[in-house]
Amino acid sequence: MPAQVRRTPLADQAAELLLERIRAGEWELGQKLPGESTLGPQLGVGRSTLREAIRQLAGRGVLSSRQGAGVFVAALDAPEHWDDVLWKADITAVLEVRTALETEAAALAAQRRTPAQLRAIRSALETRRRTRSGIDEHVAADIDFHRSVVVAAGNPVLIEIFDSMTPRVRAAMVEMLRIRRDFGGDADHRAHADIVDAVAEKDGAAAAASARTHLDGLKEALA
Incomplete structure (x- = not known):
């Protein structure tokens, strides 16, 4: 019809x-x-x-x-819809929010993760390491890895915020990698493995520091 x-x-x-x-x-x-x-x-x-x-x-x-x-x-105007805010913001601003969110999520994941969640994080890391043939596939695997850490934090609000940001982050990462044409190298994998190691050791401070170092590196690369 x-x-x-x-x-x-x-x-x-x-x-x-x-x-x-x-x-x-x-x-x-x-x-x-x-x-x-x-x-x-x-x-x-x-x-x-x-x-x-x-x-x-x-x-x-x-x-x-x-x-x-x-x-x-109660207010003199309605706040802009969250999706509109995300798509209007430049990716540096989005990465700054992501850094704040994922730094805390990594610390909480180190404290709260279950054995099953740690296995899921390690599996996502290995999938990310192997997925290097295409940019779209690599970005999807990267987001799945970071989401597995957020899930292990055990906070549904963090998951909701992460998921709401995902379309904006995905589009920006794909665009960035198409320009750089270099992704998934050993140093990049090690940065993600550091997060996993800290979560496995239940070292919240180290997990947060590793997450921040990785995301700060992304912001510098964009600059």
Whole structure:
């Protein structure tokens, strides 16, 4: 069936209209919004649609509903979507965030990893070492290795952040390696093996230091 034009839900339209009015300064930070009987007719929507619009903006941190008190302005604009932030940022900024995340993840992995997780990390390292014939395949193996360390850290938030950054990191790494045309050498493998050795020895400080050294090297290479 051919693609058809989709009508934007009324609640989405109402949420955008409310956000535009907040951005324009109609209400100050912390100010209470008018009641449903006033706001609904202003926007041309019913109460259920208005409530859904308010829920949307509350989920984005713009509005705050207080039981028995009403709806208040919690922020004067909606934060940009995380994916948009990542793709607009240059890769150096992304690598700096990755360094902060993976340094802590390596330290936690050294403290918390299970024997099964250590085997998974070693297996991912060996796969990465063997995968040198193609850039896309090598980058995929590299990301799998780093993710195995993050998983061993035992923190679901770290995993979620790492996964959300992966498409941006993958694209940047592929582009960088296509320019350099040199990847997967002995020194590069040793840098990753140092992380594994520290995790195996349960040396959190050494694991963090090895992760930082490796990622700082990537940033220098990009520069």
